[in-house]
Amino acid sequence: MGLFPTYRRNGIRPVEASGVTIKDEAGRSYLDFTSGLGVCNLGHGHPRVKAALERQWNAVWHVSNLFEIPLQEKVSNRLAELSGLSYAFFCNSGAEANEAAIKLARRYAQTVRGVKSPEILTFETSFHGRTLATLTATGQEKVKVGFGPLPSGFIHVPFNDMESFRAKIGPDTAAVLLELVQGEGGVRPADHRFMQAVAAECRRHGALLIVDEVQTGMGRTGELFAFQGWGIQPDVVTLAKGLGNGFPIGVMLGRAGLEESFGPGTHASTFGGNPLAMAVADAVLDCLCEPGFLEQSRAVGERLGHLLRVHLEPLPGIRSVRGLGWIWGLELDRPSLPLVQALAKRGLLVTLAGERVLRLLPPLVTTEAQVERAVMLIEETWMELEEVVTDGSVSGV
Ligand SMILES: Cc1ncc(COP(=O)(O)O)c(C=O)c1O
Incomplete structure (x- = not known):
């Protein structure tokens, strides 16, 4: 009895959401770079x-x-x-x-x-x-x-x-x-x-x-x-x-x-x-349609793409960074689910697009600081998963 098992769920049980943040039953906060699958473009509870x-x-x-x-x-x-x-x-x-x-x-x-x-x-x-x-x-x-x-x-x-x-x-x-x-x-x-x-x-x-x-x-x-x-x-x-x-x-x-x-x-x-x-x-x-909203927001989205290209694309195992505005994909050389799950544990919610692509769909109101934090978390988590030893030159967003 219960729900048809049509969805592979992430185990998080949200009870509150505001802007770019989701809180779960256990009181944990997450940076939501899924926007409810590209839906809450203005952030939660605008x-x-x-x-x-x-x-x-x-x-x-x-x-x-x-x-x-x-x-x-x-x-x-x-x-x-x-x-x-x-x-x-x-x-x-x-x-x-x-x-x-x-x-x-x-x-x-x-x-x-x-x-x-x-x-x-x-x-x-x-x-x-x-x-x-x-x-x-x-x-x-x-x-x-x-x-x-x-x-x-x-x-x-x-x-x-x-x-x-x-x-x-x-x-x-x-x-x-x-x-x-x-x-x-x-x-x-x-x-x-x-x-x-x-x-x-x-x-x-x-x-x-x-x-x-x-x-x-x-x-x-x-x-x-x-x-x-x-x-x-x-x-x-x-x-x-x-x-x-x-x-x-x-x-x-x-x-x-x-x-x-x-x-x-x-x-x-x-x-x-x-x-x-x-x-x-x-x-x-x-x-x-508020004057300037899309222009200002687009610049932050493009900064996300820029940081992904600079910090993630050169890493081993990352095939390419694709996208524009506020839709970005990170193509890996392997299934992306373990990275998505590891990021959720660190408080960043992202989603998949196909088997090997990690997809970022942040709200358009995400700040530059949140973008930088997300890229840092992805970089750190990927390097941990990869056990890549670096001299530190690729970190420090
Ligand atoms: C491009 C595109 N078309 C159609 C759909 C289907 O939309 P819905 O799930 O609201 O039926 C989606 C959903 O992800 C989509 O991304």
Whole structure:
């Protein structure tokens, strides 16, 4: 009896969380460089977000989409203005946002372009969620084992490989779905020239470019939307995690011209766009769009990357440091779980991305001192695990 054992848990039992700190039942404090898996971008218990939730809490929680919900209109208008897109469909998670994007792309291809068997191109080592369609879209076999028969119409191509991509895109391609930094797949940023070419090929074939910003959106890469750093304009963007800072939310944004493919009765969600979630998202956007916030925060995130490159990359057993903004991966020459566990014992919480990558997803409000402390802890812990004897020249962050 109890919980399905779907998660490998870390054994820590949090009872309090504030900013970048989590406290557990035993009174231990941890520096949280997981942000609840890339969710609490503004840190735990952000006062402005809490206040917005409290206000809405006392007004109306849930009425369903039978009703007009003014806060949905406000948040969708804000997201439209910020993203250059026009329409929003609200749901409750990243997988649901991608599911909506897949449905929209198929329907648009069939009803507007007359494509009989629409195909969706996605990339190897990608991650798009755990529903049947999104796990099929995901470019990792391990999430699919035992779940067949899977939906048809998904084609996977190697990431950052233009030749393979050009060989697969064609008149039946309804959409190309991708992450600009593959998160779960090992913190792999898309090559800029590759992305320009993908966007151009999508335009040439009439395929929708769907950027999955579930993990990269809301400041994680240093821009509000990661795509702004790649100089492309997607047709569809999906968001979740950081938009709610811990309150469940998801959204699919789409460009003008797609709305007719998602008319009444085509798609729905009972909880999607619930007033509580909307009040939270509105406050999150207020904070992220505060003048100077993202610029200042990005500089601290880049300092984290710099310190990782200087102090960790040269060490034996570390293959590479990858990332940008506030998403960083440390690729090891062995499984990363023992390092993650050793760091937790020393009070630093980090996560995995694939078997050999340690992933850092700190809140965007992490201070420079906290960044320095984290790098020092990783360096010391790695050297202990490695039993590397140094002359001290690599320490002293
Ligand atoms: C890029 C990406 N897409 C989709 C998802 C799925 O989101 P959710 O777990 O909210 O369904 C995730 C989750 O980690 C993700 O990183």
